[in-house]
Amino acid sequence: MRFSSLGSGSEGNALLVAVGRTHVLMDCGFGLQDTVARLTRLGVSPQQLSGIVVTHEHSDHISGVARLARKYNLPVWLTHGTLRSHAKAFVGTTHIHEIDPQLAFVIGDIEITPYSVPHDAAEPVQFVFSDGARRLGVLTDAGCSTAHIEQTLSGCHALVLECNHDIEMLMNGDYPYSLKQRVGGRFGHLNNQESAGILAKLDISRLQHLIAAHLSRRNNTPALAVRALSVAAKCAESWIGVATQENGFAWREIT
Ligand SMILES: [Zn+2]
Ligand SMILES: [Zn+2]
Known part of the structure; x- marks a missing residue:
């Protein structure tokens, strides 16, 4: 995969x-x-x-x-x-x-499991992708963690995790107050520390790839996101990838 x-x-x-x-x-x-x-x-x-x-x-x-x-x-x-x-x-x-946000479905050789997340949209989901043996978990656009999110992402072989903002940068930045409340709220976006907190609760014994995603240009830096995740995963900062707005990230193979 x-x-x-x-x-x-x-x-x-x-x-x-x-x-x-x-x-x-x-x-x-x-x-x-x-x-x-x-x-x-x-x-x-x-x-x-x-x-x-x-x-x-x-x-x-x-x-x-x-x-x-x-x-x-x-x-x-x-x-x-x-x-x-x-x-x-x-x-x-x-x-x-x-x-159905509770039911897995299949496209060709990929099994896709949707799961519900708290976010300010009508019926938002995120997805876990599997080839039957390995699992890639993706989580962005979630205001906070839930037991269901942590259950779903535990044991994955690869994770793409939202690190939307650094809370200090968001709160001290120039976003209007209402937008700060929305982004930082329970139906907004995960900050670096919230993502790190989720990661720390997961079984990551099989993890081959960890990528920080959906970073805010104005309220975060790749260095801050990577540092937070590396502390939680107890891994070298250089091992963690960052998805960028311009280029995303290149192919990664789960073996
Ligand atoms: Zn988004
Ligand atoms: Zn969204």
């Missing part, structure tokens, strides 16, 4: 997971041309995609989904709430699958 990112952050997100010939895109917050250029950089053509799974209706995750799906005739999997919140955009998109 391999995975990579087209880009990560409040200006657009898309993650790519591949097992054999199956390529699943998780979210697409980039325009059509930009998406194709980013896929090409990773050596994948849009025709090779097996489908798109969507976490929630915020534009940095969904804005490019419907156009990409229509242009390349790709099936889309999303919750009822996400679809309802973005229904207009999907008019004319033929293959829409509404998922």
